[in-house]
Amino acid sequence: MALLDPKDWLSLHGDPTEAVEPATGEVLATLTLAAPTDVADAAATAAAAQRDWARRPYSERAAVLRRAGDLLQQHAAEIGEWIVREAGSVRGKAEFELRTAAEECYEAAALAHRPLGQVLPSGAPRLSYTTRVPAGVVGVIAPFNVPLILAVRSVAPALALGNAVVLKPDPRTAVCGGHVLAAVFAEAGLPAGLLHVLPGGADVGRALVADPRVRVISFTGSTAAGRSVGALAAQHLKRAHLELGGNSAFLVLEDADLDAAMSTAAWASFFHQGQVCMTAGRHLVHASRYEEYVARLAAKADALTVGDPFRAQVHLGPVIDRGQLGKIDALVRESAAAGVRIAAGGTHRELFYRPTVLADADPDATGPGSVGASPAYCEEVFGPVAPVRAFRTLDEAVALANESSYGLALGVVTRDAARALELADRIPTGLLHINDQTVNDEPVAAFGGLADSGTGSRFGGEANLDAFTETRWTTVRATPAAYPF
Known part of the structure; x- marks a missing residue:
C-alpha cells in the first residue's frame, strides 16, 4: 500500500506548482505552495497541540519516533524513488538518505528518556535543580540537496523532546523533503497538529521566523540566506541554529x-x-x-x-x-x-x-x-x-x-x-x-560549523538537547524564606 497521497499536497493557500524531475523535466506531481497566512494558522495549531504532547509520557513520544523509523524503512522503495527523481540523486545516495533518516528517528526516540536535568548545590536550605523543558514550537527550514536527512535531523529530535514543528522544505523537493515526513509521522501515530509541512518561498520563511509562537529556528542553507534568517530571528529575540555553507x-x-x-x-x-x-x-x-x-x-x-x-x-x-x-x-x-x-x-x-x-x-x-x-x-x-x-x-x-x-x-x-x-x-x-573525506554525517555525532559556516550550533546526539529545549532553574524550600524587610 502506498504511503503518499498527492491529494494531501493541495490543501495550502499559496500558488500552484509542480514537482519536476530535473533529469528529464517530467512533471511528477502537482502541489500547492504555502502562503504566509498558512504559517500563522500552522503555528497557532502547533502551539495548542504542543502543550498536551509535552505532558504525554516519554515512552509514548519515543514509540512514535520508533514507528516513524520503521515506516521509513518499510516504504523505502516508494520514498527512494522520490529522492532519486525529485532531487536528482543517484540510488546509492537515496539509500543512504533513507538509512540515515531512519537512524535519526531511532536516535531521537532515545532522547525522549535521557536525564533532563541535574541537582545543584545551594548556599540556602533548599532543593536546587535544573530541568530541560520543550522550547515549544520549532521552525525548521531545510534545503533541496539532502532533503530528507536535513529535515528529519531537526524534526525528529524536536518532536521527541516534546515540541511541535512547522517545517518549510525547499519547494524543489517539497515531496521527498517535506510531505514524506508528514505522511510518515501521521502513519506512526503522531497526534494531529504537531507537524505542519509548508513548502514555500522566502516570504514563507520570513513569516516562520517572525511568528511569535515559533521559539526556535533550525535553518540549513546558504550563508547569505542564513545571515538574513539570523538577523530576523535576533529582532524577534529567538534562537536560530544556522547550518550554512562551506568551502x-x-x-x-x-x-x-x-x-x-x-x-x-x-x-x-x-x-x-x-x-x-x-x-x-x-x-x-x-x-x-x-x-x-x-x-x-x-x-x-x-x-x-x-x-x-x-x-x-x-x-x-x-x-x-x-x-x-x-x-x-x-x-x-x-x-x-x-x-x-x-x-x-x-x-x-x-x-x-x-x-x-x-x-x-x-x-x-x-x-x-x-x-x-x-x-x-x-x-x-x-x-x-x-x-x-x-x-x-x-x-x-x-x-x-x-x-x-x-x-x-x-x-x-x-x-x-x-x-x-x-x-x-x-x-x-x-x-x-x-584519512577520510569531508562529506560525513552520523546521527550520534554533533554536527556544525564555525564562522561563515554557521553559528557553532550543533545537531546530532546529545547536542539536540541543547538545540530543542530550554533550561529551567527550580528551587524548593520546606517553608517560606525570610528576608530582612
Missing part, C-alpha cells in the same frame, strides 16, 4: 598513499554532484605529489558516468535546476579565463555537469598549482568541481586552509595520524576527518 579544505600530505586517496578525493568533491555543504572545495596537495594527484584525479573524474539516475546506473545525476547549473558553469569559465587549467570536465549537457578538476597557476600567481584568486577556488561552487592547489610546507598548508571565511569540514590524508591531529589544531573547523 572545505582537503589536505594531502607528502606521505599520502595516492592509490588509496583517489576514491576519497573524488567522493569529497563529486558526491551528489557536489551539492553538499561539506564538499571539498579546495584540494591542497604537497608540491611533490601535485602533478601526479591532478592527473589521477582528472582520470578518475573522466571515468565517472553522468546521467539519469532513475533510468541508469550512474555516478552523478543532474544538478537541481538551471539556476544552479548557470552558477557552476560561470565559476568554472571565469576561473579558466583567469588562467586556471581545466584538467577534466568543464562541460555539460542539459543539467548534467561533468565532474571537473581545475589546476595550474593563475597568470599572476607563482609556483605549481597555485590557482590564486580564481572564483571556483575562493567561493562555494555547490557543484562537481575540484580545484587543486599546491603547498610546500605545513605552515603554508595551514595558511591556505585558513584563507577561507568558512569553517565547516577538514579532511587530511597522511600516513601519520598524529601529525594530522597536530596540524588540524591550527585550522579552525567544526568537523575533522583524518
Whole structure:
C-alpha cells in the first residue's frame, strides 16, 4: 500500500506548482505552495497541540519516533524513488538518505528518556535543580540537496523532546523533503497538529521566523540566506541554529598513499554532484605529489558516468535546476579565463555537469598549482568541481586552509595520524576527518560549523538537547524564606 497521497499536497493557500524531475523535466506531481497566512494558522495549531504532547509520557513520544523509523524503512522503495527523481540523486545516495533518516528517528526516540536535568548545590536550605523543558514550537527550514536527512535531523529530535514543528522544505523537493515526513509521522501515530509541512518561498520563511509562537529556528542553507534568517530571528529575540555553507579544505600530505586517496578525493568533491555543504572545495596537495594527484584525479573524474539516475546506473545525476547549473558553469569559465587549467570536465549537457578538476597557476600567481584568486577556488561552487592547489610546507598548508571565511569540514590524508591531529589544531573547523573525506554525517555525532559556516550550533546526539529545549532553574524550600524587610 502506498504511503503518499498527492491529494494531501493541495490543501495550502499559496500558488500552484509542480514537482519536476530535473533529469528529464517530467512533471511528477502537482502541489500547492504555502502562503504566509498558512504559517500563522500552522503555528497557532502547533502551539495548542504542543502543550498536551509535552505532558504525554516519554515512552509514548519515543514509540512514535520508533514507528516513524520503521515506516521509513518499510516504504523505502516508494520514498527512494522520490529522492532519486525529485532531487536528482543517484540510488546509492537515496539509500543512504533513507538509512540515515531512519537512524535519526531511532536516535531521537532515545532522547525522549535521557536525564533532563541535574541537582545543584545551594548556599540556602533548599532543593536546587535544573530541568530541560520543550522550547515549544520549532521552525525548521531545510534545503533541496539532502532533503530528507536535513529535515528529519531537526524534526525528529524536536518532536521527541516534546515540541511541535512547522517545517518549510525547499519547494524543489517539497515531496521527498517535506510531505514524506508528514505522511510518515501521521502513519506512526503522531497526534494531529504537531507537524505542519509548508513548502514555500522566502516570504514563507520570513513569516516562520517572525511568528511569535515559533521559539526556535533550525535553518540549513546558504550563508547569505542564513545571515538574513539570523538577523530576523535576533529582532524577534529567538534562537536560530544556522547550518550554512562551506568551502572545505582537503589536505594531502607528502606521505599520502595516492592509490588509496583517489576514491576519497573524488567522493569529497563529486558526491551528489557536489551539492553538499561539506564538499571539498579546495584540494591542497604537497608540491611533490601535485602533478601526479591532478592527473589521477582528472582520470578518475573522466571515468565517472553522468546521467539519469532513475533510468541508469550512474555516478552523478543532474544538478537541481538551471539556476544552479548557470552558477557552476560561470565559476568554472571565469576561473579558466583567469588562467586556471581545466584538467577534466568543464562541460555539460542539459543539467548534467561533468565532474571537473581545475589546476595550474593563475597568470599572476607563482609556483605549481597555485590557482590564486580564481572564483571556483575562493567561493562555494555547490557543484562537481575540484580545484587543486599546491603547498610546500605545513605552515603554508595551514595558511591556505585558513584563507577561507568558512569553517565547516577538514579532511587530511597522511600516513601519520598524529601529525594530522597536530596540524588540524591550527585550522579552525567544526568537523575533522583524518584519512577520510569531508562529506560525513552520523546521527550520534554533533554536527556544525564555525564562522561563515554557521553559528557553532550543533545537531546530532546529545547536542539536540541543547538545540530543542530550554533550561529551567527550580528551587524548593520546606517553608517560606525570610528576608530582612
